[in-house]
Every structure is written in structure tokens, then in C-alpha cells.
Amino acid sequence: MSDKVKVTIDGITVEVAPGTTILNAARQIGGDIVPPAMCYYSKLEGSGGKCRTCIVKVSKGSEKDPRPMPKLVASCRTTVMDGMEVMNITSPEVIEARSGVVEMLLINHPLDCPVCDQAGECDLQNLGYEHGLQKTRYEFERRTFERIDIGDKIQLHMNRCILCYRCVFTADQITNKRVHGILNRGDHSEISTYIQTAVDNDFSGNVIDVCPVGALTDKTFRFKNRVWFTKPIDAHRDCPTCSGKVTLWYKGADVLRVTARKDVYGEVEEFICNTCRFDKKKTADWTIEHPTHIPDTSVIASNHYETLIPLPVIQEDERLKEANRVELEKTTKF
Amino acid sequence: MSRKLLLEHINVPGIHTLDVYRQKGGYRAVEKALKTLTPDEVVEEVKKSGLRGRGGAGFPTGMKWSFLAKPEGVARYLVCNADESEPGTFKDRYLMTHIPHALIEGMIVSSFALGAKTSFIYVRGEMMPQIRILEKAIAEAKNAGFLGKNILGTGYDLELYVQPGGGAYICGEETALLESLEGKRGNPRIKPPFPAIAGLYGCPTVVNNVESIAAVVPIINDGGDEYAKVGIGRSTGTKLISASGNLVRPGVYEIELGLPVEEFIYSDEWCGGIANGKRLKATVAGGSSVPVLPANLSIKLANGEPRLMSYESLSEGGFATGTMMGSGGFIAFDEDQCMVRNTWNFSRFYHHESCGQCSPCREGTGWMEKVLHRIEYGHGKMSDIDLLVDVAKKIEGNTICPLGDAAAWPVASAIRHFRDEFEWHVNNPQLSLDTNYGLANYAEPIAKAVSTEN
Amino acid sequence: MLKVEEQQPVEFSSALIEKFEEIVKRYPEGKQKSALLPVLHEVQAVLGWLSPAAMDKIAEYLSISPIEVYEVASFYSMYFLKPQGKYVLEVCRTGPCCLVGAEKLMGHIEKSLGVKENEVTPDGLFSWRGVECLAACGYGPVLQIGPEYTFYENLDEKKVDDLIQDLRKK
Numbered sequence: 001m002s003d004k005v006k007v008t009i010d011g012i013t014v015e016v017a018p019g020t021t022i023l024n025a026a027r028q029i030g031g032d033i034v035p036p037a038m039c040y041y042s043k044l045e046g047s048g049g050k051c052r053t054c055i056v057k058v059s060k061g062s063e064k065d066p067r068p069m070p071k072l073v074a075s076c077r078t079t080v081m082d083g084m085e086v087m088n089i090t091s092p093e094v095i096e097a098r099s100g101v102v103e104m105l106l107i108n109h110p111l112d113c114p115v116c117d118q119a120g121e122c123d124l125q126n127l128g129y130e131h132g133l134q135k136t137r138y139e140f141e142r143r144t145f146e147r148i149d150i151g152d153k154i155q156l157h158m159n160r161c162i163l164c165y166r167c168v169f170t171a172d173q174i175t176n177k178r179v180h181g182i183l184n185r186g187d188h189s190e191i192s193t194y195i196q197t198a199v200d201n202d203f204s205g206n207v208i209d210v211c212p213v214g215a216l217t218d219k220t221f222r223f224k225n226r227v228w229f230t231k232p233i234d235a236h237r238d239c240p241t242c243s244g245k246v247t248l249w250y251k252g253a254d255v256l257r258v259t260a261r262k263d264v265y266g267e268v269e270e271f272i273c274n275t276c277r278f279d280k281k282k283t284a285d286w287t288i289e290h291p292t293h294i295p296d297t298s299v300i301a302s303n304h305y306e307t308l309i310p311l312p313v314i315q316e317d318e319r320l321k322e323a324n325r326v327e328l329e330k331t332t333k334f
Numbered sequence: 335m336s337r338k339l340l341l342e343h344i345n346v347p348g349i350h351t352l353d354v355y356r357q358k359g360g361y362r363a364v365e366k367a368l369k370t371l372t373p374d375e376v377v378e379e380v381k382k383s384g385l386r387g388r389g390g391a392g393f394p395t396g397m398k399w400s401f402l403a404k405p406e407g408v409a410r411y412l413v414c415n416a417d418e419s420e421p422g423t424f425k426d427r428y429l430m431t432h433i434p435h436a437l438i439e440g441m442i443v444s445s446f447a448l449g450a451k452t453s454f455i456y457v458r459g460e461m462m463p464q465i466r467i468l469e470k471a472i473a474e475a476k477n478a479g480f481l482g483k484n485i486l487g488t489g490y491d492l493e494l495y496v497q498p499g500g501g502a503y504i505c506g507e508e509t510a511l512l513e514s515l516e517g518k519r520g521n522p523r524i525k526p527p528f529p530a531i532a533g534l535y536g537c538p539t540v541v542n543n544v545e546s547i548a549a550v551v552p553i554i555n556d557g558g559d560e561y562a563k564v565g566i567g568r569s570t571g572t573k574l575i576s577a578s579g580n581l582v583r584p585g586v587y588e589i590e591l592g593l594p595v596e597e598f599i600y601s602d603e604w605c606g607g608i609a610n611g612k613r614l615k616a617t618v619a620g621g622s623s624v625p626v627l628p629a630n631l632s633i634k635l636a637n638g639e640p641r642l643m644s645y646e647s648l649s650e651g652g653f654a655t656g657t658m659m660g661s662g663g664f665i666a667f668d669e670d671q672c673m674v675r676n677t678w679n680f681s682r683f684y685h686h687e688s689c690g691q692c693s694p695c696r697e698g699t700g701w702m703e704k705v706l707h708r709i710e711y712g713h714g715k716m717s718d719i720d721l722l723v724d725v726a727k728k729i730e731g732n733t734i735c736p737l738g739d740a741a742a743w744p745v746a747s748a749i750r751h752f753r754d755e756f757e758w759h760v761n762n763p764q765l766s767l768d769t770n771y772g773l774a775n776y777a778e779p780i781a782k783a784v785s786t787e788n
Numbered sequence: 789m790l791k792v793e794e795q796q797p798v799e800f801s802s803a804l805i806e807k808f809e810e811i812v813k814r815y816p817e818g819k820q821k822s823a824l825l826p827v828l829h830e831v832q833a834v835l836g837w838l839s840p841a842a843m844d845k846i847a848e849y850l851s852i853s854p855i856e857v858y859e860v861a862s863f864y865s866m867y868f869l870k871p872q873g874k875y876v877l878e879v880c881r882t883g884p885c886c887l888v889g890a891e892k893l894m895g896h897i898e899k900s901l902g903v904k905e906n907e908v909t910p911d912g913l914f915s916w917r918g919v920e921c922l923a924a925c926g927y928g929p930v931l932q933i934g935p936e937y938t939f940y941e942n943l944d945e946k947k948v949d950d951l952i953q954d955l956r957k958k
Contacts, residue, residue, distance in 0.1 A: 049524035050692050052732055071731045077524045100728030104697035137721060140704045163690065181855040182519070182690075183862040185502070187700045189690035194858040195840050409816070421882045421921040452816075459829060459866045460922055462937035495814045500825045500864025503920065517824035518856075519863040535819055578884040578925035585926045622883055622921075663925065665884050679883045683920050689863075 005082040010090045022075035030311040039164035040076035048076035052101045060085035099131040107138040110159045118214030120227040161215035167207035175201040205277040221257035232292035242273040255281045339552040341588045352474040355435040363554040367443045368488045376447035382558030384570035389543030390661040401530040403538040411539040412445045414455040419503040420621035422663025425574035426544040428586040430464040434471040440547035458499040503687035508541035521691045522735035566592030569644035580668035582606035591644045596633045612668035620660020623740030625747030628776035669773040677748040678706035684741035695738040698729040712763030798842045833935035837868040873908045873915035881918035884925035
């Protein structure tokens with residue numbers, strides 16, 4: 001008996017460890033069938049289930065109990081069962097419901113991308129392009145908040161927040177003391193410190209990296225440049241507090257900002273400390289490794305030609321490898 | 335007279351005290367269960383009774399109990415959900431005010447059945463007087479040896495506490511209630527795991543409504559089979575119905591399930607008809623979350639047969655022509671009531687009570703309220719009506735907890751059955767501020783009304 | 789976000805601390821955070837509202853961080869984060885009560901007290917607000933007055949006027 005369970009997502013079967021969520025099973029397959037996730041963050045325990053963008057249809061519960069699940073489920077928080085069949089982009093019902101969720105996320109979002117530092121690397125922007133309507137049906141005033149400074153390095157622009165709770169989990173799990181949280185209820189909910197308290201912690205800067213939108217931004221980078229004009233370079237330094245593995249964002253010879261390295265799903269690989277993030281902005285501080293791999297779907301990737309890496313499933317599955325041999329050979333030349 | 339199982343002695347003076355309650359046969363169920371039955375036998379009786387959760391979902395209580403995980407060395411909890419806040423429902427307040435020992439007796443028997451050593455009654459914070467009543471009654475019961483260590487010499491220990499809420503409808507959802515009981519914001523948890531596996535403090539937990547727990551008392555006294563004889567079909571036993579709105583005699587009534595709706599509204603034994611000699615326009619049969627029905631469909635099924643107060647009969651016809659039993663909050667609307675205004679009012683309630691955790695409910699409830707406000711106050715557009723239907727559809731089923739559905743159903747059903755009234759509002763903005771649409775054809779024979787649904 | 793210039797320090801009386809201790813005892817070891825909601829009620833009953841200093845003090849007592857208290861206090865509608873009148877008239881404004889005239893009654897209260905919703909009368913005695921369903925739909929219109937949440941049922945304008953008069957005299 002195999003200790004792995006089989007799950008089929010949009011017709012592609014993959015074997016995963018028991019207890020894996022549908023979303024993570026889909027990420028093992030990779031490509032278009034991976035549901036988008038705005039609140040789930042694999043490195044943060046307890047995250048997910050809130051934004052509802054990753055909802056999918058379970059058309060067959062499992063081999064034992066083939067009944068479909070009555071409602072669409074959040075793929076980030078639903079574990080796979082052996083023989084489960086899931087429909088994501090092949091289900092019109094899912095696409096419609098997801099575009100509904102995107103519409104809800106956008107009705108109170110200011111859509112101020114032209115002046116937002118996150119533009120170009122914003123999950124909500126990407127989601128909006130893919131599922132959003134051309135025109136809003138919301139004809140009321142959007143809710144607004146005052147901008148607040150959380151410490152001298154981070155600015156909270158609550159208007160843009162989609163309440164994913166990631167920054168709260170980060171403060172709970174990465175830093176030793178959480179001073180900000182969710183206040184109020186319903187659509188009045190806001191991220192705040194309630195009373196003016198400085199966020200003073202070695203790892204507080206990570207809330208910037210986990211924020212899927214432009215609600216938490218780096219004040220040292222504010223309005224310096226559009227991200228697609230900067231060149232990301234992986235670098236490291238010998239840091240006593242964190243791993244020191246970062247991405248430097250260059251414009252010409254200047255390092256405009258430092259962030260943690262992110263994977264294809266926009267999640268940081270390793271959290272970095274505030275010293276690396278805010279205080280080390282000279283090339284001399286760093287050992288340069290190589291240009292950062294940017295997924296070719298990103299606007300930052302324009303003019304980068306080194307991302308034609310075949311999907312992991314092709315590399316692993318012998319049949320797919322054989323069927324795509326010609327393409328694969330071309331890829332390896334790069 | 336129909337049978338009364340919960341409220342039989344409600345009019346006895348002093349029934350809220352332990353002495354009078356015992357004179358009337360109170361705490362027999364505790365003695366019977368603890369001295370003559372095993373916990374599994376108690377669960378078996380409740381299963382046999384066919385009792386269904388009285389809080390709204392109608393899930394069989396015995397089955398819920400049998401799902402409880404029982405790992406060695408881990409505490410188990412029973413939590414009573416007394417966070418009654420569904421508009422139209424006030425039966426639990428009534429029960430706790432007048433006959434608190436019925437709840438406490440049910441808690442003791444149920445805790446024994448589940449093997450809980452500590453149990454909580456989570457009462458909404460606004461019911462401070464009821465909290466005081468319960469605390470006093472618990473002290474009485476403890477003095478008489480029904481609570482505390484070694485109850486009635488059987489070796490069973492139980493501590494019972496009352497926990498106040500802070501004012502949030504969402505805490506009626508069982509996982510939000512547990513979060514609140516843990517001293518956190520009342521955000522519903524993402525399921526699975528269900529509370530039966532990991533509930534309060536991560537331990538196996540059962541959450542039951544006040545009325546469900548009180549109903550355990552007659553079930554143990556008379557036996558599950560005897561209880562199952564009352565009622566109709568799978569709707570066994572009696573149900574407390576909170577009747578409100580434009581009725582001659584609003585209030586809490588204990589009915590045998592299966593009573594015709596028409597009899598409930600018009601009979602002098604019950605609500606005594608519509609107040610001020612008006613005619614019935616619409617009803618909400620189970621608390622504000624369930625679909626609203628026009629008068630004709632409230633009283634009769636689409637096939638012309640009488641509609642009964644039972645889980646099955648009320649939901650007959652699905653959402654096209656039916657509604658739900660819910661928590662038994664029966665609201666009657668007379669011909670002077672405006673459906674648009676009422677829908678807006680309910681929508682404002684759900685907007686106010688959304689916890690804000692998941693996006694469709696957080697954003698959608700506010701959106702619906704604003705659109706409905708616009709229609710009610712004369713700035714509506716014809717396209718708003720379809721927009722509302724679409725927004726409701728996008729909330730329904732896509733949220734973490736049932737509050738999203740509860741917010742969507744009243745809006746969707748009001749438009750389904752009263753669309754012409756919404757259109758009249760849009761077309762006559764000035765007129766609709768001063769007068770209202772009236773009865774229209776909603777009280778006409780069924781054939782006419784069915785054609786209005788799409 | 790609240791900007792607090794100067795915080796009045798808060799001290800809890802020994803009677804109050806005793807009450808806290810009794811509440812905390814109900815919960816298993818290490819789960820003292822469960823006491824937060826009842827403790828907030830107790831403090832509000834004494835102070836009339838929950839000032840940041842009071843909330844900080846509660847956090848200290850329960851060994852949790854202040855933000856956890858702010859999060860909870862701002863979530864639930866019964867906790868006042870601003871000073872209120874001595875008597876807060878909370879009128880139910882949800883469906884069934886509106887069917888029997890709650891909205892008219894709220895208009896009347898506004899006129900009699902001469903202040904808008906959530907405002908305090910100049911003498912500091914009263915404030916009023918509409919609240920969502922109080923689960924007394926059959927006896928509407930209803931209102932409640934904290935901190936013991938005394939309940940007044942089947943109200944009309946006269947009954948409300950009498951009630952306000954009585955409270956003024958107290």
C-alpha cells in the first residue's frame with residue numbers, strides 16, 4: 001500500500017503526502033491550474049481560508065465516498081483524500097464565483113495603482129487583470145482611512161488592505177511581540193495599533209513582504225521608483241540575526257530597496273531582519289550572486305529571457321517528458 | 335390543547351426557584367440518568383427521540399453527540415449556545431427567564447452523557463438579567479447537590495459556568511462562539527476540524543442550543559420513543575415558536591410540530607390573527623435569515639395543501655416556494671408593511687453583524703445594504719434589482735460560515751416573491767416615501783403567486 | 789487609530805480584583821484569556837467605558853498583550869471605547885421591532901433628549917443609540933439600559949418619557 005494519496009486537479013493526477021491541501025497539491029503540479037491565493041501563506045501557520053479566491057469545486061470527494069462536496073471549498077484549507085477529483089479552471093461555476101470574490105475585494109479598494117508602490121508586483125492587480133470586470137458596479141463612496149506610520153520604516157495604507165491577516169500572523173509567529181492587530185468588525189475592520197505604538201522588532205519589516213497588496217510599504221523605498229524599472233539581483237551577507245539571503249533591487253548602481261527572496265507564488269523563502277532590509281543599501285555590504293529569477297508572467301520579467309523552465313510536473317513525469325522532448329531540449333540550451 | 339413538554343409548568347408561581355421546580359417533578363431526569371443509565375444509554379435515548387437542533391440548522395442532536403471524539407486523558411466540553419440574536423427569535427430568553435432550572439437540568443444530563451466535567455452556558459451579554467437568574471439557579475442547584483463534586487453520590491463531577499458574550503450575532507455560530515469563549519474576536523473558524531474533534535481549547539466539544547438541551551429533560555423522563563411520538567414524521571417533539579410582528583398576541587408558544595401555519599396565526603389558542611383587523615401580507619417563518627414568503631405561500635404549499643409547522647413542510651418547494659424552520663422565529667407582516675424597507679432593515683442587520691473575516695460577506699453585505707437603502711429612499715434604478723440578486727448569489731455558499739447565506743437569502747427571496755413591489759419603488763420614488771405598495775396579489779390564490787417566481 | 793495625549797492611570801479596586809480572580813478560576817490553567825469578555829464587562833460597569841489605560845491594565849492582569857484586548861473590545865458592540873452618558877438608552881432597531889414602531893420611538897427619544905445618536909446630553913446623564921436585535925421581538929419596541937441591562941418592553945412615547953423623568957430624578 002502506498003503512503004501517498006492520489007488527487008486529480010483539472011484532469012491532471014498527482015500523488016501527494018496525506019494531509020496535503022488541495023492548493024499545495026495543485027502547486028506540485030504547477031501552471032495555470034494553481035488556484036490564486038491572497039491570504040494563504042505556507043510559511044504562516046493558521047493563515048488562509050479568508051479571502052476565498054482559491055475556492056474550487058470538489059466533483060468527487062474520494063474513492064471511498066465519491067459524493068461531490070455540496071459547496072465550493074477553499075483549496076488552501078481543504079485536505080485531499082485519496083481519489084479526490086477537483087475542478088478549478090475547468091469549472092465555469094468556480095470561475096464565476098472567483099470573479100465574484102475579486103469584485104468584492106475591489107469594491108472598496110482605491111485602485112490607486114498609478115501611485116502605489118506595489119504596482120507591478122501586486123497580487124490583487126494580477127488577480128484583477130485575470131478575473132476583474134472592466135467596469136465597477138459599485139456606485140458608492142469607498143471606505144477610507146488615514147495613513148499611519150507603524151514605526152519609522154513601515155507605512156500602513158489601510159485603504160488598500162484586503163484584510164488577509166498575513167501581517168498579523170507574521171507578527172505573531174516571526175516577531176516576539178505583536179503590537180498591531182485587527183480592530184473593529186465587518187467592513188469597518190482595520191489593521192491598526194489602536195494607540196500610537198512603534199513597531200520595534202528585528203523582524204517587523206517582513207510584514208511588508210507578506211502583504212499581498214500595497215497596504216504595508218517600505219518607507220525607505222517609497223516613491224523612489226516603479227518596480228519594473230529596477231533590476232533584482234540575489235545577494236547575501238553574513239548576518240548575525242537572519243540568513244542574510246536577500247534580493248537587491250537596483251536602479252543603475254544604486255540599491256533602492258532590499259527584500260526577502262520570493263518564490264513563484266510570491267512567498268518569501270526566508271524571512272530577513274530589519275538591518276538587512278533597511279540599513280544595508282550599499283553594494284559593498286553584499287556578496288552578489290546572480291540576477292533574480294522572475295516568473296515570466298510578471299511585468300518585472302520583461303527583458304529577462306531566462307525563465308523558460310519547464311513545469312515541475314513535466315520534469316517529473318516520464319510520459320510528459322517524452323511528449324515534450326523537443327521543447328525540453330530547447331529549454332536546456334538557455 | 336396540544337402537549338407541552340418544556341413550558342408545562344411555566345405559569346406556576348415561583349417555578350424559577352429550585353423548590354417549586356422540584357415539586358413539579360424537576361431534576362427527576364438527573365436522578366434517572368445518573369443513577370440508572372450509562373452515558374451511552376442517554377445518548378441512545380436522545381438518538382431515539384429524533385430531536386433536531388433547535389438553534390436553526392436542525393441537525394439531529396443525538397447524531398451530533400455521537401460524533402464527539404473521546405480520546406483518553408483529554409477533557410471534553412459541553413457548551414450551551416444561549417447567544418440568541420436572530421431577529422424574530424426570543425424563545426431562549428423566555429425559557430431562561432422563567433424556568434432556568436429546565437436548562438440547568440438539561441445541562442447536567444447532557445454533560446453526563448458526553449462525559450464533560452466542565453460545561454459553559456454562553457449567554458449573550460445583553461441578557462445580563464438572565465445571566466444573573468442563571469447564576470442564582472446554578473448556586474441553588476449546587477447547594478442541593480446537583481452540581482459540583484460527586485453529584486447525588488454517583489461519583490460524577492460537574493462544574494457549570496455562565497459566560498457572557500460581548501454583543502455579536504456571529505457568536506451564535508458555534509465556532510465563533512468557541513473563539514469568543516476563549517476570549518478572542520468572534521471570527522468563525524475554518525472547518526474542518528469540527529468542534530466534535532477540536533473545539534474549546536482544542537478539545538472535543540459539543541455546542542447545543544438552549545432549547546435542544548432543555549428538551550433532553552422530557553426525553554430522559556419519558557423515554558426517547560415517547561418523545562418521538564409527538565410531532566410529525568422526522569419533525570419530532572415540540573418546538574418553541576417566537577411569534578412577533580403584527581399579531582394580536584405575539585409571544586412564545588410551545589407547539590407540537592405539525593401544527594398548520596394557518597391555525598397558528600389565526601386560532602385563538604395561538605396568535606389570534608393579525609392585529610388591528612388587517613390582512614396578512616407575508617411571513618418569515620424561522621427567524622430573519624430564512625426566505626420570506628408571501629401570505630398565500632405561507633399558509634399553503636404550492637400544490638394547495640396546507641403548510642404545517644414542521645422542518646419538512648416549511649421547506650417544501652425548496653427556495654422557489656418554500657422557506658425553512660430555522661430557529662422558530664415567526665414574524666408576521668400586515669398589509670401596511672413595506673417589503674423593501676424590511677429587506678433593507680434585515681440587510682443592515684447582517685451588514686452590522688458580519689465579522690469581516692472573509693471577503694464576500696464583509697464587502698457584499700455592505701453593498702447590498704447600500705443598494706437597498708438607495709431603493710428605499712427613492713434613488714433606486716431598475717438595474718439595482720438584478721444587481722442585488724447577483725450580489726446575493728455571489729455571497730451565498732462562498733463564505734466561511736452560514737452568515738453569508740443568512741444575509742443573502744432574505745434579499746434574494748424578497749426579490750423573488752415581491753419583485754413588483756421593488757419595481758414600484760423604483761418607478762415611484764416620491765410616492766413610495768409616503769405610502770406603500772399594499773397587499774397586491776400576495777394573499778390571492780396560489781396559482782397567481784407561483785407565476786411571480788422565476 | 790487613536791492618538792492619546794495623556795493617559796489617566798487606572799487602578800482597579802480590590803473588590804474588582806476579587807471578582808476577576810473568581811472569573812479566572814472558571815477556566816483551565818493557562819486559559820485565563822477566556823476571562824477577557826466578562827472582565828471587560830466588569831470594568832465597564834465601574835468606569836462607564838473602556839479607556840486605553842483600563843484596557844492596558846486588563847492586559848497586564850491577564851498576561852496578554854494590549855493589542856489583544858483592543859482587538860476584542862472593538863469587535864463586540866457592547867463595549868464603549870468612548871465616554872458615554874450615565875444612562876445609555878439602547879433601542880432595538882431591527883425588523884420585528886420596526887414593525888411595531890421602533891423607528892418612530894427613536895425619533896421621539898432624539899427629540900426628548902435633544903441629542904443625536906451616540907452623543908451625550910450636556911448634563912452627562914444620557915446618551916442613546918439604536919442597536920441590533922435584542923431578542924425580545926414579541927414585546928417590541930424595547931430598550932435596555934446598562935450596566936445591568938434592565939429591560940423595558942412594549943414601549944410607547946409616554947412610557948419612554950416617564951422613564952427618562954424617573955432616571956433624571958435618581
